[in-house]
Amino acid sequence: MSNNQQDTDIKEFKKTFYNKHNVEVYVFTPDEEKYILSLSDLTTVAHKAFVENNPQYNWIESMSSRVRYREFQVYYQSMCHLAYISGHNKTNIGKSINKNHASVINAIKMVENAFFCKDREMIDAYKQILKEIIQHVGTIPENIKRKINSQPNADLVWDEKQNSITTI
Numbered sequence: 001m002s003n004n005q006q007d008t009d010i011k012e013f014k015k016t017f018y019n020k021h022n023v024e025v026y027v028f029t030p031d032e033e034k035y036i037l038s039l040s041d042l043t044t045v046a047h048k049a050f051v052e053n054n055p056q057y058n059w060i061e062s063m064s065s066r067v068r069y070r071e072f073q074v075y076y077q078s079m080c081h082l083a084y085i086s087g088h089n090k091t092n093i094g095k096s097i098n099k100n101h102a103s104v105i106n107a108i109k110m111v112e113n114a115f116f117c118k119d120r121e122m123i124d125a126y127k128q129i130l131k132e133i134i135q136h137v138g139t140i141p142e143n144i145k146r147k148i149n150s151q152p153n154a155d156l157v158w159d160e161k162q163n164s165i166t167t168i
Helices: 003-021 030-035 039-053 070-086 090-096 101-117 120-136 155-167
Strands: none
Touching (some): 039 070, 070 120, 090 101
C-alpha cells in the first residue's frame, strides 16, 4: 500500500469514527516513531504535574529524588509507565531517573495493578501527567505562548553585519 493510499484510508477512518462517536482519533504510523517524547521532557512534565497538584512537596526537585511519599510514588510510577508505553526501554528509563531497571519494572506493574483495581489516586496522577503533556508539549499552536520582549536586541546590528559579510 502506498503512503498516499494509507493517508487517505486513515483520514477516512478518522472522519467516520468522529462522525459516529464524536471522538477525535489520533493515528500514529511506524514512520512517526521518531516523534517519541524524550525521557527528559517526560520527567520534567511529570514533575511539573506533581508539584502543581501537591504544592506542599515543592521542595522535591525532580522525579529522580529519593522520596517515599505515596503522593510522589504515583507520579513516579505513572511517568515510568508512560515512558515504557511510549517506546523507551526499561534500562534507559531507569538511568534517566537514577534508578535501575528493576525499579522501573516494579513501577510499571504497580500502574497496571492500580488500573485493574481502579485506584483513584493513580488514575488521577496519570491523567494529570497526560494533561500536562497535551498542554505544554503538544504541537497545537494555540498552546504556544510567547513572551513579548520589548527590549531592543543589541545583536541585531551584529547579525546584519554577519549577513552582509557572508553574502559578499
